[in-house]
Amino acid sequence: MANIEIMSVGNELLIGKTLNTNAQWMAKRLTTLGLNVRRITTVSDDVDEISAAVNEAISRKPDFLITTGGLGPTFDDKTLEGIAKALNAPLELNEEASKMVEEKYKTYAQERGLEKIELTPARVKMARLPKGAKPLPNPVGTAPGVIIKHQKATVVSLPGVPSEMEAIFEKSLEPLLKKLAGKATFFEASLGVSGMMESELAPIIDKVMHDNPYVYIKSHPRGQEGIPHIEIHLSTTAEDSATAKNRVSRAIVQITETIQTKGGKITRFKAK
């Protein structure tokens, strides 16, 4: 299965100011596409930190490394500098990106009734990409996304503003990821269980996972161990949709039967 790594860049995440909803959004999208998100890394707006983390990620040989954040016009937007350092691909003005940025400021000038908005160094910065990279158009903001191949990995950088990240992901990235995933499909289901403690469910889950090696089963305690209510989540990614559904269905039947035999009760069932 294809492996993806997500890297979130931004001090605001490391000081707990911002909740990392971008990583969750992307992880869900990638999983639904049939891809495996192997790791999510959050680093600060520091060239050396970004560069080290990119090198470490590349050494784990992901198919895609997708970064979010740090593409804007300010001094603290350092993602491309970090990637440039890691891949030994120095930043240089990219013609295509330059045109994209120029067009944006023409539009902004018109909107504000100005003759023109000057292309200051801060604005040109958004068009300085690592050598060999291509820009991805940003339908809702200024800074283009960036894509560059390095060894086995494709490194993609998206802005940190959620609407911009999502728009570039959907327009430019999703078609590539769909091609990578092929017919692979993710399928999940969940059961609510009452009347059993998580520690009583543990050997049941072990047995069902053993008998269904491709289904991942995880229990999430929702009550307390003393007054238990457990959610059991089953998921798999298979080479096609029918296989994924069959696998999860088989595991659901087995786990439900065993739970009921042992005196537990299924309070809820959801599959999608």
Added chain:
Amino acid sequence: MANIEIMSVGNELLIGKTLNTNAQWMAKRLTTLGLNVRRITTVSDDVDEISAAVNEAISRKPDFLITTGGLGPTFDDKTLEGIAKALNAPLELNEEASKMVEEKYKTYAQERGLEKIELTPARVKMARLPKGAKPLPNPVGTAPGVIIKHQKATVVSLPGVPSEMEAIFEKSLEPLLKKLAGKATFFEASLGVSGMMESELAPIIDKVMHDNPYVYIKSHPRGQEGIPHIEIHLSTTAEDSATAKNRVSRAIVQITETIQTKGGKITRFKAK
């Protein structure tokens, strides 16, 4: 300044099922204590993945590495196994942890009107800690937290259930972290700016950061680049509270003056 790494363990985070609120909660607490969160890593419930990520974190020489998730009774709770492998400290039954777990099940038995609840292998598992580790009492759940020293780092494992993670953090971990931080203090302030684009603010922020080398300044676009509303966030961690406040205040005055001179407007101001 003391460096901390957070590691979140759980497939539910990598498939986008769960938003990583634990990491944000902890990052905020650690930052407020005057500590520097250097990296947040999310890995799957896989012994080799956990072990590799722990080794990588240890090699960056953090003062503390704090993990969340994967301490429960089920087969997929593999955090301690991963840590044991990384630190070459095999799992063994810990007497103290064993008593904690035993006491919990006595209480649960009483609550349910049972004579006793048997200590099955799944339940005993929560008392099997890496050699040399100590348990941290869990005031609201079953699985104890775990603490172990390795080289320069203290590795602490907390459960993934937020209420349990927070309770052990506050009771057992915070006193150690306060000692580590000493008088170090984090201070932050934010300004809302209208009437200027982020790319116009960029050179102003650069200048103020240059003149105030210990203050970290970051702009967050809240509107669009064309119809801009920007939040500027200033923060520092200093050796004591007065120094932290002085540093941020000086930067605020400089940035406000410059923004107003260039035609921008401060729409909001918050300091804490």
